[in-house]
Amino acid sequence: MKRLSAILFAILMIFSVAGCSGNQKMDNQDAASSSAAVSTKDKTLQPEKDAKPVIWEDNDDRITYLKSVAKEFKKKYGIDVKIEKITAGELFNRMVQDAPVNLGPDLFEMPHDSLGNFIAAGLVQPNDNTAEKIKNDFIDSATKCVTYDGQIYGYPLSINTYALFYNKKLVSKPAATFQEIMDFAKKYNNPKENKYAFMWQLSNTYFTHCFLAGYGAYVFGNDGSNKNDIGLNSSNAVEGVKFVHSLKNIMNVKSADASSEVIDGLFTGGKLPYTINGLWAVSNYKKAGVDFGVAVLPKMPNGKHAVSFLGVQALFVSAYAKYPNAAKLFAEMASSKDLLMERYQITHEIPPIKNIENNAAIKSDPYVTAFLQQAQYSTVMPSIPQMNLVWDPYMRALQSVWDKDMDPKSSMDNCVNIIKSSIAAQK
Numbered sequence: 001m002k003r004l005s006a007i008l009f010a011i012l013m014i015f016s017v018a019g020c021s022g023n024q025k026m027d028n029q030d031a032a033s034s035s036a037a038v039s040t041k042d043k044t045l046q047p048e049k050d051a052k053p054v055i056w057e058d059n060d061d062r063i064t065y066l067k068s069v070a071k072e073f074k075k076k077y078g079i080d081v082k083i084e085k086i087t088a089g090e091l092f093n094r095m096v097q098d099a100p101v102n103l104g105p106d107l108f109e110m111p112h113d114s115l116g117n118f119i120a121a122g123l124v125q126p127n128d129n130t131a132e133k134i135k136n137d138f139i140d141s142a143t144k145c146v147t148y149d150g151q152i153y154g155y156p157l158s159i160n161t162y163a164l165f166y167n168k169k170l171v172s173k174p175a176a177t178f179q180e181i182m183d184f185a186k187k188y189n190n191p192k193e194n195k196y197a198f199m200w201q202l203s204n205t206y207f208t209h210c211f212l213a214g215y216g217a218y219v220f221g222n223d224g225s226n227k228n229d230i231g232l233n234s235s236n237a238v239e240g241v242k243f244v245h246s247l248k249n250i251m252n253v254k255s256a257d258a259s260s261e262v263i264d265g266l267f268t269g270g271k272l273p274y275t276i277n278g279l280w281a282v283s284n285y286k287k288a289g290v291d292f293g294v295a296v297l298p299k300m301p302n303g304k305h306a307v308s309f310l311g312v313q314a315l316f317v318s319a320y321a322k323y324p325n326a327a328k329l330f331a332e333m334a335s336s337k338d339l340l341m342e343r344y345q346i347t348h349e350i351p352p353i354k355n356i357e358n359n360a361a362i363k364s365d366p367y368v369t370a371f372l373q374q375a376q377y378s379t380v381m382p383s384i385p386q387m388n389l390v391w392d393p394y395m396r397a398l399q400s401v402w403d404k405d406m407d408p409k410s411s412m413d414n415c416v417n418i419i420k421s422s423i424a425a426q427k
Helices: 006-020 022-027 031-036 060-077 088-101 112-120 131-137 140-145 178-188 205-214 235-249 260-268 281-287 324-334 337-347 366-375 385-389 391-404 408-425
Strands: 054-057 082-085 107-111 155-160 162-167 226-230 274-278 292-295 308-317 378-380
Touching: 054 060, 060 082, 060 324, 060 337, 088 107, 088 112, 107 112, 107 324, 112 308, 112 385, 131 140, 140 155, 140 308, 140 378, 155 324, 155 337, 162 308, 162 366, 178 235, 205 235, 205 308, 205 391, 226 408, 235 391, 235 408, 260 274, 260 281, 292 366, 308 324, 324 337, 385 391, 385 408, 391 408
Parallel strands: 054 082, 054 107, 308 378
Antiparallel strands: 107 308, 155 308, 162 274, 162 292
């Protein structure tokens, strides 16, 4: 999961004043582009004359898919589409620097949780051609992910969350409860041999939040949109932190030692029965020759499943697009039902389409089926800009409880106070 740093967020604030006037800047573009950017209900949207749209993407498999769509787009509209590879880590900076001077893309792909930052900087324009279609054809959580202040912005391509991975050679079936894992650990654990029944990236709050959320905690209120309502030190959140600390009984290592590299090494090496990871890990574990399965996150002592974060990969039209109509039409094609199934075959990412679980190809994929089941026990990751201020204090609070046995309530109070102070400092 890729997140903007606090420094980057500060840069965003510098540019946000200019970004908020993005629509005015668009008015200064050539007449053909600006008029084409206005979608009308009276006629079918048509690409601009001599359009040559550019798309930015960071993933090789996703680029393969976009190239396939580009061929279909060429057949239908006679327009060539240029696809450029750009790393996710440099996307925001490049958009801030290049888009206003007509060096940016017409269309770009990114995870939805960056949307608030891009909107604040005036870098993205609303989806005004398929908004209703998205509401009707896509699952509700995907629609929520690309919606900001009641306005739909993106074109969903896939959903992602995380679930329980288990090594079939070490356990015959997945644990239904964490108590089962704890009981299994009593016989299995052997720290001298680096054998632990269960490990996950504790310091990565993207993963660890599932335990707090399973107790009813939330980051921001009103479905993640209210920056003034922070729920990380509520009684529910504290109970979740206490449960996290209880897992130290079966994973007695420093938080820094529970890294993705260590965990992947143990899992592929046949020493780790259980871990938590996302769909992106499936291909790597397959290549490593691990006989593994995926299941929903187990139930906790309160009888509830751990609740994972859910995100969406989507295409977004740049506020500075030279060819906004062509970009919108390409995004519409790329996010169509039929082509999203082709995308699944290439990327193995789950299309966020309603009733996708009934598709024959999906039903025959046990990994995807498990993630779809976990999606039922998930919460949409907030996309407001202030979410960027959460990750570091949240991580440090959990580390203090885990590594130093600090009081959960005091640690989470401190965490929330830091977040509130950081938010207030932006005003």
